[in-house]
Amino acid sequence: MREQLAALLEEKQGEYVSGEQLSRILNVSRTAVWKHIRKLEEEGYKIEASRKLGYRLVDSPDQITLTSLLPRLTTVRLGRSVKLFDEVDSTQNIAQKLAEEGAPEGTLILAERQLSGRGRMGRSWLSPKGRGVWMSMILRPTIPLPYTPQLTLLTAVALCRALRRLTGLEIGIKWPNDLLIDGRKISGILLESSAEEERLRHVIVGVGISVNLDKQHYTEDMLDRVISLKMAAGITFDRSEIIAGFLAEFEAVYTLYEQEGFAPVRSLWEALSVSLHKPCKLTTPQGIMEGIPVGLADSGALLLKLEDGDTVPVFSAEMG
Amino acid sequence: MREQLAALLEEKQGEYVSGEQLSRILNVSRTAVWKHIRKLEEEGYKIEASRKLGYRLVDSPDQITLTSLLPRLTTVRLGRSVKLFDEVDSTQNIAQKLAEEGAPEGTLILAERQLSGRGRMGRSWLSPKGRGVWMSMILRPTIPLPYTPQLTLLTAVALCRALRRLTGLEIGIKWPNDLLIDGRKISGILLESSAEEERLRHVIVGVGISVNLDKQHYTEDMLDRVISLKMAAGITFDRSEIIAGFLAEFEAVYTLYEQEGFAPVRSLWEALSVSLHKPCKLTTPQGIMEGIPVGLADSGALLLKLEDGDTVPVFSAEMG
CATH class of the missing domain: 1.10.10.10 (Winged helix-like DNA-binding domain superfamily/Winged helix DNA-binding domain)
Incomplete structure (x- = not known):
């Protein structure tokens, strides 16, 4: 009807x-x-x-189709298998199931709409039909388990670089992996991993990009904190192009990471970050910490300089 | 019949x-x-x-029953929920399913027999009926993801201490978590973990202990590498007592770890280890490394002193 x-x-x-x-x-x-x-x-x-x-x-909302997407893909390892869905609970759940069934690295799951999109810290993620990129990608990295947090930073770098290039907008990274325009969030990243001892079995890279959402998609109180690419740039973007651009950038940075390790990724992250060298408050599982983020540790942890001059690594926290 | x-x-x-x-x-x-x-x-x-x-x-093989096990349990957090199976593919698979369904920390899965028991590095694990402890336990630790390897070392410490106490046998730890008697393996540990970003969702601690196996349970070529507690001590052991003893020790070491961090666990591991201060060969995903293991890093990695005098952390390898 x-x-x-x-x-x-x-x-x-x-x-x-x-x-x-x-x-x-x-x-x-x-x-x-x-x-x-x-x-x-x-x-x-x-x-x-x-x-x-x-x-x-x-x-009318545009549609992502294999016809619109595949010709735009320039990657050789990622997105060689693409699964498109009209409506799913969460692309992460589908990706996880596929990964457990043995789906290869680079398998891409896209949905026009998520009914219960998931964000960091158990939060929900707004995924209205046809307006964003709601995707999950399966990776099978050969890095040891403790390096997993590096991948979340790598994802932020790749997405930030791709979106800056495609939209011309001034986009920065808030630690660890939110992308911001003028302090307002345009995308979210969620990595879920499964390991056997110190060997990663798979990592599911979840990415949500608020591409063509309009004001009315958000509640009043969300508008202080979030924005879409369309609202920021005043034009509608082709989602297939954004997906292809992100994959291309991801493949480049991921290959660099495999060849040269975390150092170049760290430099890129630090250059794009809007969280460094400004006093901040971190809510950790152990309580609130205050200090000045000065960079990233080898492990991918945030290096926080405390008032007493000590610098400590912070793995898991919410930057407030 | x-x-x-x-x-x-x-x-x-x-x-x-x-x-x-x-x-x-x-x-x-x-x-x-x-x-x-x-x-x-x-x-x-x-x-x-x-x-x-x-x-x-x-x-005749003895049976683990709730009647034999529950009165022996002295733990307050672990093993408060116990599921006994006669025959399963792998207790790890059952535990993982239960963990995803929200089973609480300390849930214990035991089977008399595993049809496809799993070991480290994708190997199979011999689990004949009624002769061993084939178990998986669900943990929900609040540590950051990069510390997960510490838990595998902690498990080895708890199991080694419990078995030494219960059997009087001279048992040592081979890095990272095999238990040996005179160079022959008596138990295996396999930790599988699931994480959302840097937060662990759950860890499944899999433990296989070759308790009352006899020579004929093994193939000829296995007998050089493995041994059961019964073969080593010359007597049959009560498996319920071994489970209860291990849980008690695990709970004590785990609580210590929560309160004081990895340092005391590292000391216990280093004291029980048979892998330190002897030249060894490590097969890593990147190739073979030779050197002398000198201790554990904070991350849980093995510190390997190379010939050139450098000490490097090794996360994932097979000690040959």
């Missing part, structure tokens, strides 16, 4: 169709038409309603 | 029963009786066969 309604509006290419006409064609009440219009809006359609003229389609 | 046969033999308390009599009571051929006798032997029964007199039961 909703698909039919969307098709009818799209057919008219931005012209108004009266509610009466729609209700006749679809054989439902005008109230039902209105309810379906609201649903379409929730899915990312932008529809203008006029009491006199009816409804007209202003904007 | 096999259970009936075992019951018949046990009834006779070590007296011979003729194959003819058994075949009559069970209503099967004498060849079938013989085949079932062989199966019972595989399950851990020790049966003497005489062409003239028939069969007599010399020894």
Whole structure:
């Protein structure tokens, strides 16, 4: 029904169709038409309603398809297997299942919409239909387990570099892996790993990028903390291009990391970071710590200079 | 049928029963009786066969039951939930499933027999019925991910101390976590972990102890490398007592670790180790390294002193 309604509006290419006409064609009440219009809006359609003229389609969510994505991919190791879903609970869950079944490194899972997208620290992640990049990628790195946190920093570096290049926006990294524009978050990264002793079995790199979300996708109090690429740049972005650009950058940085270790990744991270050399408060499992972040340790931990002059590594914390 | 046969033999308390009599009571051929006798032997029964007199039961495998185990447990945090299985593919797989479903810290999974018990480096682990401790325990530590290797060393310390106390045998730790008697392995430890970013979600501590295995449980070429507690001490051990003793020791060392960190665990490990201060060869994912292990790093890595005098940390390797 909703698909039919969307098709009818799209057919008219931005012209108004009266509610009466729609209700006749679809054989439902005008109230039902209105309810379906609201649903379409929730899915990312932008529809203008006029009491006199009816409804007209202003904007429809774009779709990621293999046809749009595959020709753009320039990677040789990543994204050679791509699974597209319309709606999933979480791409991380699907990736984890596939990884346990033996899916190869670089397998990519994409969804138009996540019903229960997951973020760091058990938080939920807003993933409305057709407006963002909601993806998970399977890695099978040969690094020892203690180096896993380096991969989360590597992911932030690759995503930040790709998005800066593709959008021209001034994007910085907040420790460890949030990307910010003017202090507002545009993407989230979540790495989940599984290990046998000190050997990583797999790492699932989860990335959420708020690409074409509009103000109305957010609640009022979210708008202080988050922003989309579209809101920041004033234009709509092609999500397939963003995915391809990120994968290309990721493959380059990941290969560099395999060849030269963490040092070059650390330099890139430190150069893009907006968290260094400013006093901050860290909420750790052991309590609140205050100090000045001065860089990254070899382990990937944040080096925090305390008031007493000591510098300590912090593995897990929330920067407030 | 096999259970009936075992019951018949046990009834006779070590007296011979003729194959003819058994075949009559069970209503099967004498060849079938013989085949079932062989199966019972595989399950851990020790049966003497005489062409003239028939069969007599010399020894039957003991059983771990909640009645035998629970009164022996002195722990307050570990083993408060115990799941006993007769036969499983691997206790690790069951534990992992339970952990993902939210099972609490200390949940213990025990099996009389594992069909595909797993060891380190993807190896299989021999787990014949009724002869060993084949167990997995769920932990939910609040340590950061990079410290996970410390837990595998901690497990070796707890198991070594418990077995030395319970058996009086001279047992040492081979890096990282094999327990040896005179160079022959009596137990294996396998830790599998799952993490979200730098936060551990759960760790499954897998422990296999070759308690009452006899020579015939092993192949000829295994006998150079492995031994059971029974073979080493000349007596049969109560497996429930061993489980309870290990849990008590683990809880003590784990609590110490939570309170004082890795330092005391490192000291205990170094004291029990048979791998330190002797030249050795390590097979790492990057190739073979030679040197002298001099101790453990804070990270849990082995500190290897190379020929050129440099000391390097080794995370993942096989000591050959």
